[in-house]
Amino acid sequence: MNYLPNIIFALILIAGIGYFARNIKKLIRNIKLGREVDASDNKSQRWKNMARIALGQSKMVVRPIAGFLHIIVYVGFIIINIEVLEIIIDGLFGTHRIGLKVLPESVYGFLIGSFEILAVLVLIAVVVFWLRRNIINIKRFKSLKGWPKNDGNIILYFEVVLMCLFLVMNATDTSFQNMGAGNVISQFISPWFSDNPDTLHLIERSAWWLHIVGILVFLNYLYFSKHLHILLAFPNTYYGKLTPKGQFNNLEAVTNEVKLMMDPNADPFAAPAEDDNAEEPAKFGASDVMDLNRIQLLNAYTCTECGRCTSECPANQTGKKLSPRKIMMDTRDRLVEVGKNIDANGGEFKDDGKQLLGDYITNEELWACTTCNACVEACPVSIDPLSIIMEMRRYLVMEESAAPMELNNMMTNIENNGAPWPYNQQDRLNWVNE
Amino acid sequence: MSEQLQVKTMAEYMAEGKQPEVLFWVGSAGSYDDRAKKITKAFVKLLNNAGVEFAVLGAEESNTGDVAKRAGNEFLFQMQAMMNIEVLNAYEIKRIVTCDPHSFNCIKNEYPSLGGVYDVVHHTQYIKQLIDAGRLSVKGDTYKGKRITFHDPCYLGRANSEFHAPRSVLRNTNANLVEMKKNKRFALCCGAGGAQMFKEPEKGDKDVNILRTEQALETTPDIIATGCPYCNTMMTDGIKAKEKEDTVTVLDVAEVLANSL
Numbered sequence: 001m002n003y004l005p006n007i008i009f010a011l012i013l014i015a016g017i018g019y020f021a022r023n024i025k026k027l028i029r030n031i032k033l034g035r036e037v038d039a040s041d042n043k044s045q046r047w048k049n050m051a052r053i054a055l056g057q058s059k060m061v062v063r064p065i066a067g068f069l070h071i072i073v074y075v076g077f078i079i080i081n082i083e084v085l086e087i088i089i090d091g092l093f094g095t096h097r098i099g100l101k102v103l104p105e106s107v108y109g110f111l112i113g114s115f116e117i118l119a120v121l122v123l124i125a126v127v128v129f130w131l132r133r134n135i136i137n138i139k140r141f142k143s144l145k146g147w148p149k150n151d152g153n154i155i156l157y158f159e160v161v162l163m164c165l166f167l168v169m170n171a172t173d174t175s176f177q178n179m180g181a182g183n184v185i186s187q188f189i190s191p192w193f194s195d196n197p198d199t200l201h202l203i204e205r206s207a208w209w210l211h212i213v214g215i216l217v218f219l220n221y222l223y224f225s226k227h228l229h230i231l232l233a234f235p236n237t238y239y240g241k242l243t244p245k246g247q248f249n250n251l252e253a254v255t256n257e258v259k260l261m262m263d264p265n266a267d268p269f270a271a272p273a274e275d276d277n278a279e280e281p282a283k284f285g286a287s288d289v290m291d292l293n294r295i296q297l298l299n300a301y302t303c304t305e306c307g308r309c310t311s312e313c314p315a316n317q318t319g320k321k322l323s324p325r326k327i328m329m330d331t332r333d334r335l336v337e338v339g340k341n342i343d344a345n346g347g348e349f350k351d352d353g354k355q356l357l358g359d360y361i362t363n364e365e366l367w368a369c370t371t372c373n374a375c376v377e378a379c380p381v382s383i384d385p386l387s388i389i390m391e392m393r394r395y396l397v398m399e400e401s402a403a404p405m406e407l408n409n410m411m412t413n414i415e416n417n418g419a420p421w422p423y424n425q426q427d428r429l430n431w432v433n434e
Numbered sequence: 435m436s437e438q439l440q441v442k443t444m445a446e447y448m449a450e451g452k453q454p455e456v457l458f459w460v461g462s463a464g465s466y467d468d469r470a471k472k473i474t475k476a477f478v479k480l481l482n483n484a485g486v487e488f489a490v491l492g493a494e495e496s497n498t499g500d501v502a503k504r505a506g507n508e509f510l511f512q513m514q515a516m517m518n519i520e521v522l523n524a525y526e527i528k529r530i531v532t533c534d535p536h537s538f539n540c541i542k543n544e545y546p547s548l549g550g551v552y553d554v555v556h557h558t559q560y561i562k563q564l565i566d567a568g569r570l571s572v573k574g575d576t577y578k579g580k581r582i583t584f585h586d587p588c589y590l591g592r593a594n595s596e597f598h599a600p601r602s603v604l605r606n607t608n609a610n611l612v613e614m615k616k617n618k619r620f621a622l623c624c625g626a627g628g629a630q631m632f633k634e635p636e637k638g639d640k641d642v643n644i645l646r647t648e649q650a651l652e653t654t655p656d657i658i659a660t661g662c663p664y665c666n667t668m669m670t671d672g673i674k675a676k677e678k679e680d681t682v683t684v685l686d687v688a689e690v691l692a693n694s695l
Binding site for chain 1: 439462464501503508510512544589638640
């Protein structure tokens with residue numbers, strides 16, 4: 001019977017991690033619905049970017065207040081998780097504060113002491129975050145409604161509860177308090193509780209269990225939340241764009257056709273070669289998530305809906321419907337919908353008569369983009385909303401000929417006389433003598 | 435312009451059996467748009483003044499296809515690109531300078547994988563090189579003490595990380611360079627990019643160029659300098675809408691320099 005808590009602990013741990021792993025598998029399957037994309041180049045630069053942007057938070061501090069608070073929560077999250085390691089070992093082997101057995105008291109005290117200070121700093125930061133999201137008039141948060149708004153707050157509540165449980169756990173641990181090392185903060189909380197050792201023990205045990213269960217619930221909440229960025233920011237910054245922001249990719253399938261068109265020796269009536277090794281894509285551009293590439297889909301899962309992109313977007317700032325954040329959220333929502341469809345239909349996608357273009361993202365949003373890259377620059381985790389907008393414009397123009405009338409005129413001019421206006425190409429040099 | 439501009443085409447160089455130092459890619463705006471043509475001429479004045487042996491393609495130049503690409507028409511873009519590349523490669527062009535950041539970005543970044551590999555510079559970078567090499571000397575009295583604010587074109591600044599050259603060139607005029615709150619990497623677009631130049635904007639509260647003009651006017655400038663013909667149009671329209679055309683002038687960096695020779 002003595003092993004009952006260990007067994008229960010192991011079961012909870014396996015269930016928690018198992019369910020999370022199952023969902024992560026699903027997430028990877030969904031990302032793989034996208035087109036393959038080669039990002040095997042420049043490995044050293046990619047690692048550097050990950051270290052600088054994700055690990056080093058370099059783009060967060062562009063906005064100093066939010067950036068500073070975020071670093072506190074981020075560092076707190078990573079460091080306090082060392083404590084989780086101890087909890088897991090204690091839980092599995094029935095030990096109590098195994099760290100004290102392997103580390104000198106002074107080192108252990110220093111570690112726990114730092115965790116306690118961080119816990120308080122995280123609490124302060126989280127309170128400010130809550131105020132920014134709910135009280136202070138910040139447009140990028142105020143514009144969130146419904147689930148995205150609740151999602152943001154739920155994460156903050158989680159963090160408050162976890163930090164409080166950690167401090168209470170330490171404050172009610174009589175032997176830890178008596179040791180007098182590391183209880184930097186909890187010594188002040190300790191007097192709030194009764195002196196009865198049994199009650200104290202009960203509270204300490206409850207806080208301990210709730211803390212680890214809370215962490216596992218939080219871990220599993222991630223998959224359903226915008227908060228996935230705490231994991232995906234790392235691969236996402238690794239796969240981030242390395243070429244100049246202004247460089248858009250050249251569609252290879254188009255290159256092949258254009259070359260054929262311009263080759264004077266090509267036989268216009270020739271049947272397509274049998275062993276065409278370059279697989280023709282089903283269509284040009286993207287009308288649904290499966291037409292986007294895997295990095296773009298990873299982008300969508302990584303987005304934490306901070307809205308820095310939208311707040312920098314010239315179209316959005318002037319009241320247009322376009323919001324780069326919404327482009328990312330729509331892409332993820334549609335991808336999740338497609339994933340659920342696949343789950344419900346035994347592993348195969350059944351056409352649901354919907355697609356990303358039209359049902360989620362409207363033409364009006366897409367045509368409002370100035371391709372200025374402000375959103376790409378603003379994203380703290382290297383998301384590229386512009387590339388998705390461009391893929392959808394390509395679909396609209398090349399598959400549906402659905403460009404705005406004025407743009408069609410402009411393109412016809414380029415085709416006819418090599419300029420966006422109806423001027424004669426022979427007059428290109430007239431300015432010299434005017 | 436009083437003095438006659440010296441402009442030779444690539445075909446003329448070819449006939450003489452010579453290669454120019456650099457090819458000046460004039461671009462569609464610089465060839466046809468009345469306002470942009472003045473920028474083209476100002477830049478040629480600088481090139482003539484520095485004694486640069488440059489060529490233009492003239493009637494052999496065609497649209498880069500940049501705007502078609504941003505509009506989503508990859509076919510038209512690649513058609514244009516390949517036609518231009520054929521011409522450029524036939525003339526064995528190595529170096530290209532242009533006053534249009536969109537042509538600059540497109541030829542520099544998007545032509546290479548289609549077979550067009552050139553050393554492409556923006557005219558503000560080229561002017562800086564001429565000044566640094568001592569080929570162009572600037573008299574710093576026309577704009578001495580004038581407040582100039584530089585509007586970063588997206589496709590020069592954010593897209594290609596060139597923030598220094600235009601500012602460095604402007605400093606040669608002894609003007610008082612003042613920065614907008616949103617500058618360099620965080621500069622607001624003028625509103626013309628992504629093919630917006632050729633269509634009406636979507637419904638909203640205001641036009642992007644008005645917002646950017648308001649940001650520029652916060653610096654109480656005498657001159658708003660740009661390095662892009664489209665930005666120039668947008669900012670000029672913005673100044674007109676704000677009824678400030680009597681006190682604020684919109685000029686290209688090349689024009690500021692050409693007026694300071």
